[in-house]
Amino acid sequence: MKNTRREFLKNSALVGAGLSLTPSYGFTIINKPNLSKNSIGHGDFKYRVHKEWGNLNPQTTPVKNCHEMVMDSKGRLIMVTDHVQNNIIVYDKSGKLLTSWTHQMKSGHGLSIFNEGGEDVLFITDNNQRIIKTTIDGKVLMELPNPKKIGLYQERERYRPTETAVAPNGDIYVADGYGSDYILQFDKNGEFIRKFGGKGHQDEKLNNAHGVAIDDRDPNNITLLCTSRVHNSFKRFTLDGQYLETIFLPGAYVCRPVIDGENLYSGACWSRLKYLERVPNSGFVTILDKNNKVVSNPGGTKPKYKHGELQLMLQETPLFHHCHDVCIDEDKNIYVCQWNANKSYPIKLERV
Template structure:
C-alpha cells in the first residue's frame, strides 16, 4: 500500500512556486500548510511541510535549531541555543508537548541513548565545554570532565581549545566526544566518565580532522561496529575503529556536512553549506544528503542530483533555495525527515514527508 501511495504521488505531483522562508505561525493546533513541490532523487523523494514545527516565538522562541532525536515514545526532541528553552519536545504533528532549559547559551549537540529501559540524553555546549547526561525530562545524571582539568589538554596552552560539539555512545556505554569547534580531537570516555584516549586532531592527514563537527556509531554491520567522524572542512566523513584507528574516508565533494545520522541501512546528514561561487563555502546554500549501505550518495533533497563518473562522486551543491544551513536530520519510523537549521532567521524545523 505504501509503495502504491508513493507511486501515485510521484506521478501526480505538480510543480510549485518558489519556496520562501517559513513564516512564524502562532498556531500549534492547525495543520501545517503543504507544498506541492517534491524534492530529492530516486527512491528518496519528499514533500515539504514548511510550517510543520512553527510555534509562537513569544512563548517558545528559538535562535538556532541545532539537532533533533526521536525517543522511544515517538516524541521529537530538539536542542536549541535559546536559553528560555534549550529543549523543545514535539509530537509528530508539530504540536508542542513541553520544553525545558539548563540556561545554555550555546547548546549544540543532542544524542539519545537507550540505557536499560530508559532514554537518556547527552547535551554539549561548546562555549563552556560542558557536556551533561540527563533524563528525558532534564534531570542531570552526570557531567563529563573538561580535558583541561584532567591533564588531557594543556591547561596553559591557549591554542589547545576545548569546544565540544557532539557525542556518540557505543553499545558498551563508552562516550565519544567530538571537539569540533576546538582542537578537533575525538575523546573517548567510559560510561562512568573516565578518560580512555583521544585520536584524530586538527590536520590534513587521513587520520586527522578539520572541523570535527559530528560523530556517530555506525552499527549497520553488527559484526563490525565503527565510529564515523565528521571532517566538515574536508567535505568528508572519516571512519575509525572504536579504539581510534583510522579506516577510510567517505568524500562528499561540495558538501560541508554536519553529523552523520544512521537509520536502517542509510546514512543521512544536513549539509550546512555547499560550494557554489568560485568553489567557496557559500552562505544559505544548505541541503540534505542521503547515502546507502555502500556509502554511495543516492539523494540530495534541496541539492543537485548525485552523479558518479568512473566511480567518483562529482561536486554537489544546492539546487532548490529552500534551506539556509541544514544542521541536522531526524528520521522517524515512516522515514520522514525533520530538518533543523543553524543561522536561518530563527526558523523552526521543516518536515520532509517521504513519498
C-alpha cells in the first residue's frame, strides 16, 4: 500500500489535533482540528486553508506587505517585507516566529536563496535600487552595482529591481520589473555580463518583468523563466538571454515563477474580467505541471482548455487579495504572501 510522508503527517496531525489521553476516560475528543471544512484547488492539487497560520503580534512584529518567502536548508520559512522594523521574518512550519531582522529597507520586495558551498545565502531586492547578498542572519556579503551608475542605462531609463535568481554556476539574474523591464546578468562576484529583454510587446520583450527563476526541471537544459505580468505570461530564455517560448496564462497577472519538483507555481496578483482589465482584490494561486499545463488554481476558476488553448482564468473564491508569492515545503503545502492585503500575514494552504 502506498503511503507518502505527506499523507502520514496529515493523518497524524488530525489525530493529534482532535484527541487527548486522560487518566479516567482514555482517548477523549476535546476539540476539533482548526481546518477549513472545504478545500480549494482542483484535481490532485487541493488544499485546506489556514488563514491565521502566520499571524503575529502587529505591535512587536508588524508588516506592511508580505512580499516573498523562501525555505532554507533547515526547513525555516524566511519572508521579506517592506516594514523597516522587520525586513526579514523567520517562521517555523507551525507558524511560530523564530526571529526577525532588518536593514531598514523601505521597499523590501524580492527574496531569493542559494546554497553556496554548503551554506545558505540570501539575495534581498529593494525597489529603491538596491540588491544585497547576506548570510541567513543578515550579515551583508556583497551589494550588486546599480546599472545606472556604471553606464548600462540611458539617462531616461529607470531602474527599480524586483527580483533575483541565481544559476548553478553562481551567475545572478536581476529582474528590473518596476523600471525598464531588463533582465541583467552578473557573475558570482557582481561583475556585469549582459542585459536582455526590455519593455515591449515583441516575443523577446517584457512588460512588468516582476519575477525571474531558474528552471532546472530538465537538468540537461536549464533555462530562465521571466515574468511578463502585463502579458499574463512567463517567457523562457536561455541562460545567455536568447528567447525560447512564452507560457501564456490568460487572466492571471502572475508574480514570480516558483519551481518545486516537476511543478511550476505562482501567485496571481490580479485576475481580469472579460474586458481585459485587472481587478483589485482578485488574486489566486496557479499551478502548472511538467508540461507547463495549468492543473489547479487554488482560489481561482478551474483551468479549462479548448483545442489546446488555455481559457481565461479568474478568481472564484474571495479568499485572497493580491497573491504576491508562494513558497512550497517538502510536504507540498503552500505558503501565500500577499501585497496590499490590509497588512495581513501569510496564509498556509495544506495539501490534502
